[in-house]
Amino acid sequence: MPILDTVNIPELPNHYHGKVRENYDLPDDNRIIIATDRLSAFDTILTSIPYKGQILTQIARHWFDQTSDICPNHVVSYPDPNVVIGKRLEILPVEIVVRGYLAGSTSTSILTRYKAGQREMYGITLPDGLKPHQKLPEPIITPTSKAFDGGHDEPLSPAEILFEGLLSEMQWQTLSDYAFKLFARGQEMAAKRGLILVDTKYEFGVDENGTIILADEIHTPDSSRYWIAETYQNSFDNNKVPRSFDKDFVRNWVSQRCDPYKDPIPEIPANLVRDTSAVYIKAYEAITGDVFDAAAVDQHIHARVRRNLEPYFTV
Structure with missing residues (x-):
């Protein structure tokens, strides 16, 4: 199974190494964003999942295309299945999370806080x-601070966002309007595919003119929670979590065997990697309605990416 776990293209300028993406800043204020197959959790790279980078790039492409009438996005072109050329932006320090259901398991989720007795959040x-x-x-926005340099996201209210000067009032209103419209479009289209878009996060930035632009990714299974619609009512009636694209096999397997923040991470079994890859493929097909042809993926992904990015070489 082909895997893109590292990218090394010295002919491209201004390299920035991210957890799962490799970025190169071009002289024309655009950025090359290469999605690898690395899987990050517990502040470390656990393994690489075949096709993951390509699948997430193409799901985001599907949604960017379907929502470009709602708000501008950072996409300039797609020179390769794993690559997007995006407009380089100043990322705004607030992450926008839209929620349509009382769900979640993290400390910032509304279900966790609701179970703890909180009603105002x-x-x-x-x-x-x-x-x-x-x-x-009705859907709600639960904004958090955008943690840079490995920090933790913190819950925010609109009043705190404005008081702390994280966004101007006009920026907040624009982001809120965009987010609700994007989410409504996402829920509408997901429903036609037999899915429920439960919640999602959006990242926005501003260009040199101060225009607010949608960045990063949109409505992928890594940034969003999807439930299988036909399982929802029965699961809800029986106090169970509706069936979803469960990609947390690797995370759960690791956490059951060690303290991943303190102990060495055990080697991830090959069958676990294959099962997780199959979930990503299933998610791609369910969300987009297209068939993912794994056999057509070039076995030498790095060589293909390098070849397709040759027009951007600077040395």
Whole structure:
């Protein structure tokens, strides 16, 4: 199974090594973003999942194409299945999370906080009597601080965002409007594919003119929670989590065998890697409606990426 776990193209300028992406800043204020197959969790790279980088790039491409009438996005071109050329932006310090259901397991999720007795959070008051995984009366935005350099995201309210000067009032209103419209489009299109878009996060930046532009990725299974619609009602009635694209096999396997923040990470079994890859393929096909032809993927991905990026070589 072909894997792109490292990228080394010295002919490209201004390299920045991310956890799962390799970035090169071009002289024309654009950025080459190469999605590798690396899987990051617990502040480390656990393994690489075949096709992951290509699948996430192409799912994001599907959604960028389907939402370009709502707001501008950073996409300039796609020279390779694993690569997007994007407009280089100043990323805004607030991450926008839109939620349509009472769900989640992290410390910033509304379900975790609701179970702990909180009703006021993120500048919003939720009603009493909601059950886990229940649809909210209407979608809400739960913004968090955008943690750079390995920090942790912290919950914010709109009042805090404005008071701390993270965004101007006009920027906040624009981001909110874009986010709700993007989410509505996502839910509408997902429903036609037999899916529920439960929640998602958006990242925005500004260009040299101050224009707010959608960046990073959109509605991928890594940035969004999808449930299989036909499983929802029965699961909800029986207090179970609706079936989703469970890609956390590797994370769960590791956490069951060690403290991943303190102990050495055991070697990830090959069958676990294959199973996770199959989930990404299934997610791609369910979300886009297209068939993923694994046999057509070049076995030498690095050589293909390098070949397709030759027009951007500077040395």
